Amino acid sequence: MHFAPWFLYSVITVVAWGIVGLLQKLSTNHLSAESSLIWLVVGFVAMEPLFYPGKALFHYSTWSMAAALVSGVLNALGAWALFAALKNGGKASIVSPLTALYPLVVILLVPIVLHESITKVQLAGVSCALVAVVLLSA
């Protein structure tokens, strides 16, 4: 089996976020969901010195920098909306699989925004993965 670089990076993401999923369960035994999100941001900020790019930061285009900044805003806003859904009567068994479908937005927009297409084999993998995510998130 040959693994492309993106696949190996993705495996690390899946493992790291998978552990986060478990810790999230444990942390909400002690903290409210909002507090949990606040401390998560503290964890992000604690790592900032490791990633500080120095003067190189000003070499990138405004568009790319804006995309990176807004991606952070949207990620945190999405987490807040998830907690708000659960707080407003949404059952976790419905809300979690529903929100796990966020890749659909990417699948729909990528051909328009990035002019990328996927092969039939990739489409089969994407379909299986989406079914898996919905089943596993419930």
Added chain:
Amino acid sequence: MQSESGSEERVAPKQGWNARWFWYSMVCVLCWGGWALLSKIGSQEIPPDTMQFLFTVGTVPIGLALLAARRGELERSPRGITYGVLNGILSGIGGLTLFAAYHTNGNTAVITVATSLYPIVTVLLAVLILRERLGFRQVVGLLFAAVSIVIFSL
């Protein structure tokens, strides 16, 4: 959420399309979809570590807004705080490698879907550590995940 007192007419609007939770869920889906797409757009030019740096700067205003909404009051649970901060560090590591995956020329839709498979690890760890039992739905989910991983590796 469902009342058993017979006031179903009042409760009914909270189900389906009219429910507030449904629309919050949709906001979540759109925000996370936008996050993934913008992450790819930024990663085309910016290396993963700088992406993570800028991403974090973006999350701070939301964290501060939540803190302000709670008037600065947070539960004082050392264990909860430890889990929360650890979540941030691990999420950051996962984010860093996601940006690295986007920084390669891999297909954006495939990478986004593949990295959304993280509940596999959560479910398996919950079985191993929390002694939770796998339900039929989760077993089927794991099978679909395994098939998708094999397809992605082709």
